[in-house]
Amino acid sequence: MALEQKLSLKLAQKLVMTPSLQQAIKLLQMTRMELDTLLTQELVENPVLEESTDIVEGDEAPAPEERAEAATAEADTNAPEPIDHTESMENIDLDAYFGDYWEGSGQPSMMEEREEPPIENSLTREADLYDHLLWQLHMADVKPRQREIAELIIGNLDPDGFLVATPEEIREMGEQQGYTNGEGYTLEEVHEALALVRSLDPAGIACKDLQESLLLQMDLREIAADALPRRMVFEAWDLFLRRQFPAVAKKLDVELADLEEALDLIRTLETHPGRKFSTDRPHYIEPDVFVRKVGDEYVIQLNDDGLPRLRVSRAYRRMLQTMRTEGRQSEAQQFIKDKIRSAVWLIKSLDQRQRTIYKVAASIIRQQREFLDKGIEHLRPMVLRDVAEDIGMHESTVSRVVSNKYMHTHRGLFPMKFFFHSGIDREYGDNISSLTVKRKIEQLIQAEDPKRPLSDSELMRILNREGIQIARRTVAKYRDELSIPSSTDRKQIF
Numbered sequence: 001m002a003l004e005q006k007l008s009l010k011l012a013q014k015l016v017m018t019p020s021l022q023q024a025i026k027l028l029q030m031t032r033m034e035l036d037t038l039l040t041q042e043l044v045e046n047p048v049l050e051e052s053t054d055i056v057e058g059d060e061a062p063a064p065e066e067r068a069e070a071a072t073a074e075a076d077t078n079a080p081e082p083i084d085h086t087e088s089m090e091n092i093d094l095d096a097y098f099g100d101y102w103e104g105s106g107q108p109s110m111m112e113e114r115e116e117p118p119i120e121n122s123l124t125r126e127a128d129l130y131d132h133l134l135w136q137l138h139m140a141d142v143k144p145r146q147r148e149i150a151e152l153i154i155g156n157l158d159p160d161g162f163l164v165a166t167p168e169e170i171r172e173m174g175e176q177q178g179y180t181n182g183e184g185y186t187l188e189e190v191h192e193a194l195a196l197v198r199s200l201d202p203a204g205i206a207c208k209d210l211q212e213s214l215l216l217q218m219d220l221r222e223i224a225a226d227a228l229p230r231r232m233v234f235e236a237w238d239l240f241l242r243r244q245f246p247a248v249a250k251k252l253d254v255e256l257a258d259l260e261e262a263l264d265l266i267r268t269l270e271t272h273p274g275r276k277f278s279t280d281r282p283h284y285i286e287p288d289v290f291v292r293k294v295g296d297e298y299v300i301q302l303n304d305d306g307l308p309r310l311r312v313s314r315a316y317r318r319m320l321q322t323m324r325t326e327g328r329q330s331e332a333q334q335f336i337k338d339k340i341r342s343a344v345w346l347i348k349s350l351d352q353r354q355r356t357i358y359k360v361a362a363s364i365i366r367q368q369r370e371f372l373d374k375g376i377e378h379l380r381p382m383v384l385r386d387v388a389e390d391i392g393m394h395e396s397t398v399s400r401v402v403s404n405k406y407m408h409t410h411r412g413l414f415p416m417k418f419f420f421h422s423g424i425d426r427e428y429g430d431n432i433s434s435l436t437v438k439r440k441i442e443q444l445i446q447a448e449d450p451k452r453p454l455s456d457s458e459l460m461r462i463l464n465r466e467g468i469q470i471a472r473r474t475v476a477k478y479r480d481e482l483s484i485p486s487s488t489d490r491k492q493i494f
Helices: 019-028 032-045 064-075 085-090 129-139 144-154 167-177 187-198 210-220 228-235 237-241 245-252 256-267 314-326 331-367 369-374 384-391 395-402 434-446 456-465 472-481
Strands: 049-051 289-294 297-302 310-312 406-409 412-415
Touching (some): 019 331, 019 395, 032 049, 032 310, 129 144, 129 187, 144 167, 210 228, 228 237, 237 245, 245 256, 289 331, 310 314, 314 331, 331 369, 331 384, 331 395, 384 395, 434 456, 434 472, 456 472
Parallel strands (some): 289 406
Antiparallel strands (some): 289 297, 406 412
């Protein structure tokens, strides 16, 4: 069988990810903070881009359609414009630009006095648990060898203050890291250093688990060994964790009512000793979309505050037009063309991003009008496909739009993903939102008798009587998502 080569033509359709399409997709799923960082970087790297200052305070922002036309007009390099070198030179502060060279040297004088920033502008880092413990340790009168072991122990505490290594492992770490000129630690020295660390503030740190931490906190409060709180934690710990208080009272041979005072004391102990030294800080959310009610209608406003308004530099467009008129071909001309093309892509991609966010937000408002008017009980089930079909886009595009973006309404600040969730069948009427069912479960639990809390099965039967077809495991799932303990853990004995 002979092999032969042939040339043939074939027509086929294929989706090609152009650079502009890739950029548009990338911008679409960015948060406002990420977008602000990208635009600032582009302003630095692309000399053709500049920030527009045409819009002053009090003026209304142009609509997305107007911004698209303005961006295209700004990028049009075919219209000839006269070059005014005088105006360009007047806009440059030559004294500031060449200030370092007027004296004949590019380096500042060694005798030059420079004004330092005020001391109050210096940023400081708040001390965490590790810093707090080391400060106490270095202030104490401790032998160097014992301080080394104590520092090693402090370095093996988790953010909650619990020890994540055993004394044997601490001793082995000291040998591996070559502390004290290679001389190993003894277990007795490790235990002495561990006792030293446990005596530091806050109380209850450097323990292996919660039980040991609670007992240590009772030691520091000088609670007697035969006291009921200590006996409850030491002798009936497993039953105490499962909140089986009748079994605890039986095991300790006391009356059930006698446990009330002991429980009140245990509640005053810290379950996470290092919590108050946590360096986690709240993250403030800035909404991407504002929804305001004007009369009977809801008005959507995109949040552009803080984002630079970009345009193509007129000076570079004039420069490119001059090169074209004179017929010059150079690397500079190609460089300017590439930068202008990149700037136009970015401006159009930004405008497309805003248009898409606006369309998705408008579709959400149309389909969730009942929620905005009457509250969460009227939130209807909705999936990405509903919005995609409404605005004529793909589900993946809608998914990118609602990712990490927030909408501010008079009902509160919500992630845009909040409005997308499944529905649950009802015997009558339309399907009910899973969020509405969660709200009903939460209200039922809030109104229950603390001494006789509702079980998941009882909650299921109540919802079924209201026409909501839901299984017990679904009730348990929703209760866990609401961070509500089980009926056994919610039960109060007093």
